[in-house]
Amino acid sequence: MFKKIAAAVALVAASASAFAVEPQPFYAGVDVGSTKIEGLDREGGYGAFLGYKFTPNVAIEGGYHRLADTEFSVGSARGDVTVDQIALSVIGSLPLSNGFDVYGRLGYNRIEADADFGGVSAKEHDSGALYGLGLGYSFSPVVHARLEVQKPASDTTRVLAGVGFRF
Structure with missing residues (x-):
């Protein structure tokens, strides 16, 4: 009986250390935001x-954003406009204290606008540089939040x- 208890304690201790291992370098996440486009x-x-x-x-990070x-x-005529972004960026971060970090983004993106007005549809796209600055916070080694412009x-x-999740 003592051997079974000792084996169970050893297994629990070993599994607890597995949770402390640094996660893999991949991450994925979602964001919500507010966009100001001239004329809209x-x-x-x-x-x-x-x-x-x-x-x-x-x-390095890739993303899709509406x-x-x-x-x-x-x-009396009504129209719809959707604007989508596909981006690829290099991100450099500088750790601060207590789980905070500040980061910068430099990349390339494609913005595509679809408009439908009075039964007439049009598409327009523009490609160019993307840059940004942000502040991140790590809640744990796996969960990371960010605010960015x-x-x-x-x-x-x-x-x-x-919010992003590292895996």
Whole structure:
């Protein structure tokens, strides 16, 4: 009986140390935000991202984001506009104290706008540099939150809050 109890205690102790192991360098998450595009009202949006940390301070990240989805009217005619972003960025982070870090983003993105007005549809896209600054906080080695301001285009500013999970 003593051997069984000792074996169970040893197994629990060994499994507890497995939870303390640093997670894999991959991470994924979701975010919500507010986007200001010249000529449109401020719009809410959402997105998802996937990344890989090469070192604790350098990562590469790709993501898809819906920047805007809005209706507008001119007289009696109604229209819809959706704006989507696909991005690939390098992220450099600087750890602060108590789980906080500050980071910068530099990358490339493609923004695509789809408009439908009075039965006429149009698509427009623009590609270019993406940059941003953010503040992150690690709740645990697995869960990380962030607040960020991005500039995906010269006429567009995005403020977002997100949560990521490392695996």
